[in-house]
Structure formats: C-alpha cells, structure tokens
Amino acid sequence: MTATTSATSSAPNAATSCSTRLLTDPWVIDAEPPSYGPGASMGDRIPLAAPRQGEIPEEYRTASEEELHDRIRAAKEALGSRVVILGHFYQRDEVVAHADYVGDSFQLATAAKSHPEAEAIVFCGVHFMAETADILSRPEQAVILPNLAAGCSMADMADIDQVEDCWEQLGELAEDVIPVTYMNSSAAIKGFVGRHGGIVCTSSNAATVLEWAFARGQRVLFLPDQHLGRNTARAMGIGLDEMVMWNPNRPLGGNTPEALREAKVLLWFGFCSVHKRFTVDQIDKARAEHPGVRVIVHPECPMPVVDAADESGSTDIIRRAIEEASEPTTFAIGTEITLVQRLAAQNPQHTVFCLDPVVCPCSTMYRIHPGYLAWVLESLQRGEIVNRISVDPSVAEPARLALERMLAARP
Numbered sequence: 001m002t003a004t005t006s007a008t009s010s011a012p013n014a015a016t017s018c019s020t021r022l023l024t025d026p027w028v029i030d031a032e033p034p035s036y037g038p039g040a041s042m043g044d045r046i047p048l049a050a051p052r053q054g055e056i057p058e059e060y061r062t063a064s065e066e067e068l069h070d071r072i073r074a075a076k077e078a079l080g081s082r083v084v085i086l087g088h089f090y091q092r093d094e095v096v097a098h099a100d101y102v103g104d105s106f107q108l109a110t111a112a113k114s115h116p117e118a119e120a121i122v123f124c125g126v127h128f129m130a131e132t133a134d135i136l137s138r139p140e141q142a143v144i145l146p147n148l149a150a151g152c153s154m155a156d157m158a159d160i161d162q163v164e165d166c167w168e169q170l171g172e173l174a175e176d177v178i179p180v181t182y183m184n185s186s187a188a189i190k191g192f193v194g195r196h197g198g199i200v201c202t203s204s205n206a207a208t209v210l211e212w213a214f215a216r217g218q219r220v221l222f223l224p225d226q227h228l229g230r231n232t233a234r235a236m237g238i239g240l241d242e243m244v245m246w247n248p249n250r251p252l253g254g255n256t257p258e259a260l261r262e263a264k265v266l267l268w269f270g271f272c273s274v275h276k277r278f279t280v281d282q283i284d285k286a287r288a289e290h291p292g293v294r295v296i297v298h299p300e301c302p303m304p305v306v307d308a309a310d311e312s313g314s315t316d317i318i319r320r321a322i323e324e325a326s327e328p329t330t331f332a333i334g335t336e337i338t339l340v341q342r343l344a345a346q347n348p349q350h351t352v353f354c355l356d357p358v359v360c361p362c363s364t365m366y367r368i369h370p371g372y373l374a375w376v377l378e379s380l381q382r383g384e385i386v387n388r389i390s391v392d393p394s395v396a397e398p399a400r401l402a403l404e405r406m407l408a409a410r411p
C-alpha cells in the first residue's frame, strides 16, 4: 500500500464519508437549528445554550478558494505582528496553511502566551481552546474564534450545573476528592476545578497530574473524558474495580454510597465521538492486511482499543512517532482523519492510514472554513473585532490557577 494522499483540501468523497452533508458549506449549517453539524459528533445532543454563528457577509460565502487564500494572505501581511494565527492539528489544510503555529490545544495555548505583543490571537480550533488562550493571554489581547459554532461535544458533556450538583451529592466524600479536568473542557469547569483544589491535564501529562492529585486526596473526579481517565488510571495500576462512572442524569451518578466510598477514580460520563469510532476489529483487520503494522491510537479511544494497539499517545506523540521512525514503516492510526491524512502526505517514506476507513472528521473543527478566517482578519484590518471569546474574570482566575498547577506538576 502506498501512502494515502491528503484529501483534506478537497471535499470528502460522499461514497466513503460518514455524511454527505460534509459537502455542505458550514454557513448553511450555521443557519439551521443548532447542531454539531456533519461529522463524528452529529449524533451528540447539543446544549440549548451553545453559541451560534451569525451569517457572515456574502462576499466570504461566495468567494472561490483561491480568492479567499489571497485575501487571507494579504490581510495577514498587512496586520503583521498585530495578529497571531493558531491552527489545531485537526483543522482543514486550507486553514492550517495560514497558521503561524500548528499544534494540539496545549501547544497552541502556550504559543498564544508567547506573543504578548499581538493585539489579536485568531484561534482556528474549538471554543474551549479559545477560552484557554483568553485565560492565559494578556487582558488587552483579543482572542477570536472564526466560527462561534465550533464547540466540542465532549467538553459540552460536562455542564457546570451538573458538576456542581455532583459535588453537592458527594457531600462529605468531596472533602477527599481532587477534581481533575482534561484540557478539553469549558472555562467554567476549569474554574470549578481551580476553586476546589484541583488541576487541569492534557493527554500527554495525565499520569503526572493524577499522581499530583493522589498526593493530595484519596479520590479523583476525572472530567469530562471517561476514556482518558480510565486508560491513564489503569496504566498507573488502579484496578477497574476501583473506578466508577458518574452519570449526571442519575442520583449519585448511578452509584451506591458504598461504591463511591470505595472508589479511587470517579469517571465523568463523557467521551469524544471522533475517538469512539475506533474499534478492536479495525485493529485486527489492519494487522491481518499489513503484517508488521505499527498501531498507534489516541488515549481518548476506549480501553479495549488502547489495549489492542501497540502504543497510545497524544496527537503530538503520534506525529513525532511517524516523523522520527528511521525505517519505512506502515502506521495504522486511531485519531482524527484530517491529521492522519496530512501526516500521510507529509511522510511519503511511510505508509500511514487511518484505522477507520470512513472519512468522518471532527464536526466542529470542520466548521472553521477559510471564509470565516478571511472575514475575521479583514475585520481586524478595518479595526473591528468580531467573534471575540472573553472569559469572565471570576471564572478565569480559578481556571488559571488550575492551569498553573498543571504547568508546575512534575513527574
């Protein structure tokens, strides 16, 4: 098999994608009743209060790809150091092409912090990432999310009212619980964690952060991704019988008081619909069809998938594993398709393919289109800030504390 070529700059093939609506322009989806839109999260229920994107001017909706590319480049050049553009690994190639930095959410938050001179940080990613950049940047800097409807269904699965309610239901047990939240959560959840002596983690430092938490409490409440929490805790030697799931729709999360007392880890009932698509059958098939294949999956995948893989790690770890392999290697990857296709195109010395044969990108990352990027940049050129993401100081302060605890946590 030869390396898969990048298909991210063109529309997905309707015959092999999870939704023919991936061919629909995002502004058409924006105008419809709220939904995550086509892609991996299309079956997830969107909260009523999820931000919506208003209509952008017609000139951006009708411009050709080439025209948008030229306009973005010209606006960026004119703005110079006044603007920094950040692009998440899962963004379309035609957006990533204009990014000053490309990385995972943590790398991009760090990049945002390293540009105190920029007046504006344009975050081509999803809502919680822009919030984190706002928390870490200077108050005068404007963080802009090109499409306000680019949320994250996993982050939305931990609603602040439900988490407050969980804490209340834990009662005196909460005294020994350290809340830990994955970076992929709202600012409100990060703020909650900061207020209750807790900490933020990423997919690359989750074990270090759990050690930090267990040095301070008997139990951990892990938000919002059950899979990252379970995979990390188990790799640290915590048994499955020491973990319980907290379902926010059931009294005591669906647990008995005894089970909660005995648990070391309380896993919030959240998941990423992109990484939930990967299965052990896909891995078995890859091994049967490609003897010697190296299977690497993201730790947001379910535990049986992580167990069946050769390795698991963050998007950046996956990227480095491919780039640093000295011999031509076949890689089967379990993470978002846009990144996998780009890695395949960038590393023709290897064969790189996605474990899932169906093209099903992250619905919300996909909502950022060059049309929105051109609109926010040209608005900045005119002195107008659109789509600013601002976190209230009462939330930002404890959230920053939880992020700083993470930065200070050492293995």
Ligand code: SF4
Binding pocket: 041, 090, 126, 151, 152, 153, 154, 155, 184, 272, 273, 274, 275, 336, 362, 363, 364, 365
């Ligand atoms: S890939 Fe999953 S966790 Fe990441 S933004 Fe998309 S839905 Fe959220």
